[in-house]
Amino acid sequence: xxxxxxxxxxxxxxxxxxxxxxxxxxxxxxxxxxxxxxxxxxxxxxxxxxxxxxxxxxxxxxxxxxxxxxxxxxxxxxxxxxxxxxxxxxxxxxxxxxxxxxxxxxxxxxxxxxxxxxxxxxxxxxxxxxxxxxxxxxxxxxxxxxxxxxxxxxxxxxxxxxxxxxxxxxxxxxxxxxxxxxxxxxxxxxxxxxxxxxxxxxxxxxxxxxxxxxxxxxxxxxxxxxxxxxxxxxxxxxxxxxxxxxxxxxxxxxxxxxxxxxxxxxxxxxxxxxxxxxxxxxxxxxxxxxxxxxxxxxxxxxxxxxxxxxxxxxx
Numbered sequence: 001x002x003x004x005x006x007x008x009x010x011x012x013x014x015x016x017x018x019x020x021x022x023x024x025x026x027x028x029x030x031x032x033x034x035x036x037x038x039x040x041x042x043x044x045x046x047x048x049x050x051x052x053x054x055x056x057x058x059x060x061x062x063x064x065x066x067x068x069x070x071x072x073x074x075x076x077x078x079x080x081x082x083x084x085x086x087x088x089x090x091x092x093x094x095x096x097x098x099x100x101x102x103x104x105x106x107x108x109x110x111x112x113x114x115x116x117x118x119x120x121x122x123x124x125x126x127x128x129x130x131x132x133x134x135x136x137x138x139x140x141x142x143x144x145x146x147x148x149x150x151x152x153x154x155x156x157x158x159x160x161x162x163x164x165x166x167x168x169x170x171x172x173x174x175x176x177x178x179x180x181x182x183x184x185x186x187x188x189x190x191x192x193x194x195x196x197x198x199x200x201x202x203x204x205x206x207x208x209x210x211x212x213x214x215x216x217x218x219x220x221x222x223x224x225x226x227x228x229x230x231x232x233x234x235x236x237x238x239x240x241x242x243x244x245x246x247x248x249x250x251x252x253x254x255x256x257x258x259x260x261x262x263x264x265x266x267x268x269x270x271x272x273x274x275x276x277x278x279x280x281x282x283x284x285x286x287x288x289x290x291x292x293x294x295x296x297x298x299x300x301x302x303x304x305x306x307x308x309x310x311x312x313x314x315x
Contacts (some may be wrong), residue, residue: 080101
């Protein structure tokens with residue numbers, strides 16, 4: 001049994017998948033299997049995988065069902081007790097699996113783990129994730145009792161930097177396939193995991209979120225996506241004000257996306273459930289802006305990032 005099973009969902013990533021795989025092969029820990037699930041790609045993604053010769057690669061193909069079902073399928077084929085996810089356009093630094101192994105050895109009783117990550121906005125701008133945990137001394141490893149308190153800017157867990165013990169992932173029911181096209185599949189799972197068990201976290205950055213990768217599902221039109229239902233967690237949020245704040249900030253993001261898509265009824269529905277006191281000053285300002293102004297601000301944000309400046313309403 002390998003030490004890690006690396007689950008990679010693959011859909012139309014012919015330009016990225018080999019580079020992503022190369023970052024896996026450069027890992028200082030080599031005891032792993034790579035479970036690649038081709039989710040009905042219509043390009044040469046699968047052919048690109050087949051150009052790579054490595055006995056640790058297990059390649060499966062199925063009809064297109066979306067990223068949640070594809071990841072769940074990959075986990076069902078995995079043989080390791082430790083499941084690690086990697087999207088087909090993201091990147092690991094060579095010590096990523098080593099970082100996770102250190103966490104597992106220090107916190108063997110924990111059920112899920114995550115490392116710090118950075119975001120590649122474009123070729124000029126790479127930024128660190130934002131969280132109070134990043135203010136801890138460099139190389140800090142610790143147990144996070146309140147995941148939500150530390151995830152109000154950037155979430156502590158991110159798909160390509162998280163590791164689950166397989167029985168825990170299965171007990172949670174995996175990713176919710178009713179949520180589609182990157183509209184909260186991962187966020188929903190992190191909430192369910194955090195409500196059940198503390199997260200073991202390393203603030204050493206060993207993974208990179210490639211925000212300028214090809215064919216990103218986050219670019220899917222808003223009105224064709226099925227969003228996670230934040231109201232599912234109302235009862236739990238009554239017991240944890242940080243969860244309520246976390247949910248409100250996610251609902252803010254969904255509300256803005258729907259206003260931008262001119263879906264005003266959905267925008268108002270999200271807005272009704274938000275306690276605006278849980279939002280940043282910038283977020284409260286943006287909620288009041290007309291669609292035309294929001295579009296201009298998005299263009300300004302994109303322009304700033306091209307100049308090497310990250311702008312966020314979550315800080």
